[in-house]
Amino acid sequence: MKYIVGIGGVTNGGKTTLTNSLLQVLPNCCVIHQDDFFKPQDQIAVGEDGFKQWDVLESLDMEAMLSTVKAWVSSPQKFAHAHGVSVQLDTSDTHILLLEGFLLYSYKPLVDLYSRRYFLTVPYGECKWRRSTRSYEVPDPPGLFDGHVWPMYQKYKQEMEANGVEVVYLDGMKSREELFHQVLEDIQNSLLNRS
Numbered sequence: 001m002k003y004i005v006g007i008g009g010v011t012n013g014g015k016t017t018l019t020n021s022l023l024q025v026l027p028n029c030c031v032i033h034q035d036d037f038f039k040p041q042d043q044i045a046v047g048e049d050g051f052k053q054w055d056v057l058e059s060l061d062m063e064a065m066l067s068t069v070k071a072w073v074s075s076p077q078k079f080a081h082a083h084g085v086s087v088q089l090d091t092s093d094t095h096i097l098l099l100e101g102f103l104l105y106s107y108k109p110l111v112d113l114y115s116r117r118y119f120l121t122v123p124y125g126e127c128k129w130r131r132s133t134r135s136y137e138v139p140d141p142p143g144l145f146d147g148h149v150w151p152m153y154q155k156y157k158q159e160m161e162a163n164g165v166e167v168v169y170l171d172g173m174k175s176r177e178e179l180f181h182q183v184l185e186d187i188q189n190s191l192l193n194r195s
Protein backbone atom coordinates (compact mmCIF):
# COMPACT_ATOMS: atom_id res chain seq x y z
CA MET A 1 0.00 0.00 0.00
CA LYS A 2 1.19 3.51 -0.80
CA TYR A 3 0.24 6.12 1.76
CA ILE A 4 0.94 9.84 1.37
CA VAL A 5 0.71 12.03 4.47
CA GLY A 6 0.73 15.83 4.40
CA ILE A 7 2.25 17.68 7.38
CA GLY A 8 1.11 21.17 6.48
CA GLY A 9 0.15 24.38 8.19
CA VAL A 10 1.45 27.65 9.43
CA THR A 11 5.08 28.73 9.39
CA ASN A 12 6.75 27.73 12.66
CA GLY A 13 3.81 25.53 13.58
CA GLY A 14 6.21 22.67 14.26
CA LYS A 15 5.92 20.83 10.92
CA THR A 16 9.60 19.89 10.56
CA THR A 17 9.88 18.84 14.21
CA LEU A 18 6.85 16.55 13.94
CA THR A 19 7.93 15.17 10.57
CA ASN A 20 11.39 14.26 11.85
CA SER A 21 9.90 12.38 14.83
CA LEU A 22 7.51 10.43 12.58
CA LEU A 23 10.32 9.56 10.16
CA GLN A 24 12.20 7.82 12.96
CA VAL A 25 9.40 5.37 13.74
CA LEU A 26 7.31 4.83 10.61
CA PRO A 27 8.41 1.89 8.47
CA ASN A 28 9.56 2.39 4.88
CA CYS A 29 9.03 6.10 5.21
CA CYS A 30 10.43 8.79 2.89
CA VAL A 31 10.10 12.57 3.12
CA ILE A 32 9.83 15.50 0.73
CA HIS A 33 10.24 19.03 2.11
CA GLN A 34 8.42 21.78 0.21
CA ASP A 35 11.04 24.35 1.27
CA ASP A 36 13.53 22.52 -0.99
CA PHE A 37 11.47 23.76 -3.96
CA PHE A 38 11.76 27.52 -3.42
CA LYS A 39 12.80 29.25 -6.64
CA PRO A 40 16.11 31.18 -6.61
CA GLN A 41 15.98 34.56 -4.92
CA ASP A 42 16.23 36.51 -8.21
CA GLN A 43 13.02 34.86 -9.43
CA ILE A 44 10.97 35.92 -6.40
CA ALA A 45 8.61 38.77 -7.25
CA VAL A 46 8.69 42.01 -5.28
CA GLY A 47 5.21 43.17 -4.26
CA GLU A 48 3.73 46.66 -4.17
CA ASP A 49 4.48 46.48 -0.45
CA GLY A 50 8.20 46.30 -1.31
CA PHE A 51 8.58 42.79 0.14
CA LYS A 52 9.88 39.78 -1.75
CA GLN A 53 6.82 37.57 -2.06
CA TRP A 54 8.23 34.35 -0.59
CA ASP A 55 4.96 33.11 0.86
CA VAL A 56 3.00 32.65 -2.37
CA LEU A 57 2.63 29.48 -4.44
CA GLU A 58 4.39 31.11 -7.42
CA SER A 59 7.63 31.27 -5.38
CA LEU A 60 7.80 27.49 -5.34
CA ASP A 61 8.59 25.17 -8.23
CA MET A 62 5.51 23.04 -7.63
CA GLU A 63 5.90 21.19 -10.93
CA ALA A 64 9.26 19.91 -9.71
CA MET A 65 7.78 18.97 -6.35
CA LEU A 66 4.96 17.08 -8.09
CA SER A 67 7.48 15.22 -10.27
CA THR A 68 9.34 14.15 -7.15
CA VAL A 69 6.11 12.89 -5.59
CA LYS A 70 5.30 11.02 -8.82
CA ALA A 71 8.75 9.42 -8.79
CA TRP A 72 7.96 8.04 -5.32
CA VAL A 73 4.52 6.84 -6.47
CA SER A 74 5.97 5.01 -9.47
CA SER A 75 8.52 3.17 -7.31
CA PRO A 76 8.65 3.80 -3.54
CA GLN A 77 11.31 1.13 -3.20
CA LYS A 78 13.62 2.74 -5.76
CA PHE A 79 12.95 6.18 -4.23
CA ALA A 80 13.79 4.89 -0.76
CA HIS A 81 17.07 3.37 -1.95
CA ALA A 82 18.01 6.56 -3.81
CA HIS A 83 17.40 8.57 -0.62
CA GLY A 84 19.21 6.23 1.74
CA VAL A 85 16.05 4.94 3.41
CA SER A 86 16.28 1.29 4.40
CA VAL A 87 13.34 -0.85 3.32
CA GLN A 88 12.16 -3.60 5.67
CA LEU A 89 11.13 -6.67 3.73
CA ASP A 90 8.42 -7.80 6.17
CA THR A 91 6.57 -4.50 5.87
CA SER A 92 7.50 -3.86 2.26
CA ASP A 93 3.86 -3.82 1.18
CA THR A 94 3.38 -0.55 3.10
CA HIS A 95 5.24 2.51 1.87
CA ILE A 96 4.75 5.91 3.45
CA LEU A 97 5.64 9.32 2.03
CA LEU A 98 5.59 12.40 4.27
CA LEU A 99 5.18 15.75 2.52
CA GLU A 100 6.10 18.66 4.78
CA GLY A 101 5.45 22.29 4.02
CA PHE A 102 3.48 25.51 4.47
CA LEU A 103 1.50 25.42 1.18
CA LEU A 104 0.74 21.74 0.69
CA TYR A 105 -2.97 22.01 0.01
CA SER A 106 -3.12 24.96 -2.37
CA TYR A 107 -1.69 23.32 -5.50
CA LYS A 108 -4.51 21.52 -7.31
CA PRO A 109 -2.53 18.66 -8.93
CA LEU A 110 -1.27 17.56 -5.49
CA VAL A 111 -4.35 17.99 -3.38
CA ASP A 112 -6.08 14.69 -4.16
CA LEU A 113 -2.93 12.57 -3.83
CA TYR A 114 -2.91 12.64 -0.03
CA SER A 115 -4.23 9.77 2.06
CA ARG A 116 -4.29 12.08 5.10
CA ARG A 117 -3.80 15.84 5.41
CA TYR A 118 -2.66 17.37 8.72
CA PHE A 119 -2.66 21.11 9.31
CA LEU A 120 -0.76 22.64 12.24
CA THR A 121 -1.95 25.95 13.62
CA VAL A 122 -0.58 28.32 16.26
CA PRO A 123 -2.02 31.71 17.26
CA TYR A 124 -0.61 34.90 15.73
CA GLY A 125 1.44 35.96 18.78
CA GLU A 126 3.14 32.59 19.22
CA CYS A 127 3.82 32.31 15.50
CA LYS A 128 5.39 35.77 15.36
CA TRP A 129 7.52 35.01 18.41
CA ARG A 130 8.76 31.65 17.11
CA ARG A 131 9.51 33.16 13.70
CA SER A 132 11.55 35.97 15.29
CA THR A 133 13.85 33.34 16.82
CA ARG A 134 14.59 31.67 13.45
CA SER A 135 17.19 32.48 10.84
CA TYR A 136 16.22 31.50 7.31
CA GLU A 137 18.61 31.30 4.35
CA VAL A 138 17.26 34.73 3.45
CA PRO A 139 16.65 36.60 6.72
CA ASP A 140 13.24 38.25 7.22
CA PRO A 141 13.42 42.04 6.67
CA PRO A 142 11.69 44.13 9.38
CA GLY A 143 7.90 44.07 8.99
CA LEU A 144 7.78 40.96 6.75
CA PHE A 145 5.76 38.90 9.20
CA ASP A 146 2.92 41.39 9.61
CA GLY A 147 3.13 42.77 6.09
CA HIS A 148 3.40 39.52 4.12
CA VAL A 149 3.82 36.20 5.97
CA TRP A 150 0.74 36.29 8.22
CA PRO A 151 -1.66 37.85 5.64
CA MET A 152 -0.65 35.22 3.04
CA TYR A 153 -1.09 32.43 5.60
CA GLN A 154 -4.63 33.65 6.31
CA LYS A 155 -5.43 34.05 2.61
CA TYR A 156 -4.34 30.52 1.62
CA LYS A 157 -6.01 28.95 4.67
CA GLN A 158 -9.29 30.68 3.82
CA GLU A 159 -9.01 29.51 0.20
CA MET A 160 -8.32 25.95 1.33
CA GLU A 161 -11.40 26.01 3.56
CA ALA A 162 -13.57 27.59 0.85
CA ASN A 163 -12.46 24.84 -1.56
CA GLY A 164 -13.59 22.20 0.93
CA VAL A 165 -10.18 20.54 1.28
CA GLU A 166 -10.48 18.07 4.13
CA VAL A 167 -7.74 18.43 6.75
CA VAL A 168 -7.11 17.23 10.30
CA TYR A 169 -6.25 20.33 12.34
CA LEU A 170 -3.48 19.98 14.92
CA ASP A 171 -2.98 22.40 17.80
CA GLY A 172 0.67 23.45 17.49
CA MET A 173 0.57 24.75 21.08
CA LYS A 174 0.57 21.17 22.35
CA SER A 175 3.92 19.70 23.36
CA ARG A 176 6.12 18.04 20.76
CA GLU A 177 5.54 14.67 22.44
CA GLU A 178 1.75 15.04 22.53
CA LEU A 179 1.61 16.00 18.86
CA PHE A 180 3.87 13.11 17.91
CA HIS A 181 1.75 10.53 19.77
CA GLN A 182 -1.53 11.99 18.49
CA VAL A 183 -0.44 11.86 14.85
CA LEU A 184 1.32 8.50 15.10
CA GLU A 185 -1.80 6.92 16.58
CA ASP A 186 -4.01 8.55 13.95
CA ILE A 187 -1.78 7.33 11.09
CA GLN A 188 -1.67 3.81 12.51
CA ASN A 189 -5.48 3.70 12.85
CA SER A 190 -5.96 5.05 9.37
CA LEU A 191 -3.52 2.47 7.95
CA LEU A 192 -5.38 -0.34 9.74
CA ASN A 193 -8.70 0.86 8.29
CA ARG A 194 -7.27 0.73 4.80
CA SER A 195 -5.64 -2.68 4.92
Ligand SMILES: Nc1ncnc2c1ncn2[C@@H]1O[C@H](COP(=O)(O)OP(=O)(O)OP(=O)(O)O)[C@@H](O)[C@H]1O
Binding pocket: 010, 011, 012, 013, 014, 015, 016, 017, 018, 101, 102, 130, 133, 172, 173, 174, 175, 176, 177, 179
Ligand atom coordinates in the same frame (compact mmCIF):
# COMPACT_ATOMS: atom_id res chain seq x y z
N1 LIG B 1 5.17 21.61 19.93
C1 LIG B 1 6.02 22.63 20.02
N2 LIG B 1 5.96 23.49 21.07
C2 LIG B 1 6.81 24.54 21.17
N3 LIG B 1 7.76 24.84 20.25
C3 LIG B 1 7.87 24.03 19.19
C4 LIG B 1 7.01 22.90 19.00
N4 LIG B 1 7.35 22.29 17.84
C5 LIG B 1 8.37 23.02 17.31
N5 LIG B 1 8.69 24.05 18.11
C6 LIG B 1 9.72 25.08 17.89
O1 LIG B 1 9.14 26.03 16.98
C7 LIG B 1 10.08 26.42 15.98
C8 LIG B 1 9.56 26.01 14.61
O2 LIG B 1 9.55 24.58 14.54
P1 LIG B 1 9.68 23.84 13.14
O3 LIG B 1 10.93 24.21 12.44
O4 LIG B 1 9.43 22.39 13.40
O5 LIG B 1 8.43 24.50 12.40
P2 LIG B 1 8.03 24.56 10.86
O6 LIG B 1 6.56 24.57 10.84
O7 LIG B 1 8.73 23.46 10.13
O8 LIG B 1 8.60 25.97 10.43
P3 LIG B 1 8.93 26.61 8.97
O9 LIG B 1 8.50 25.62 7.95
O10 LIG B 1 8.21 27.87 8.91
O11 LIG B 1 10.40 26.83 8.96
C9 LIG B 1 11.40 25.75 16.36
O12 LIG B 1 12.14 26.66 17.15
C10 LIG B 1 10.96 24.55 17.19
O13 LIG B 1 11.93 24.13 18.11
Ligand SMILES: NC(=O)c1ccc[n+]([C@@H]2O[C@H](CO)[C@@H](O)[C@H]2O)c1
Binding pocket: 011, 035, 038, 054, 055, 102, 136, 137, 138, 149
Ligand atom coordinates in the same frame (compact mmCIF):
# COMPACT_ATOMS: atom_id res chain seq x y z
N1 LIG C 1 14.10 28.37 2.29
C1 LIG C 1 14.13 29.56 1.69
O1 LIG C 1 14.79 29.71 0.67
C2 LIG C 1 13.34 30.70 2.27
C3 LIG C 1 13.69 32.00 1.93
C4 LIG C 1 12.94 33.03 2.47
C5 LIG C 1 11.88 32.77 3.28
N2 LIG C 1 11.56 31.50 3.60
C6 LIG C 1 10.39 31.25 4.47
O2 LIG C 1 10.17 29.87 4.68
C7 LIG C 1 8.84 29.74 5.14
C8 LIG C 1 8.33 28.37 4.86
O3 LIG C 1 9.05 27.43 5.59
C9 LIG C 1 8.04 30.83 4.45
O4 LIG C 1 7.24 31.48 5.40
C10 LIG C 1 9.10 31.74 3.85
O5 LIG C 1 8.88 33.10 4.18
C11 LIG C 1 12.28 30.48 3.11
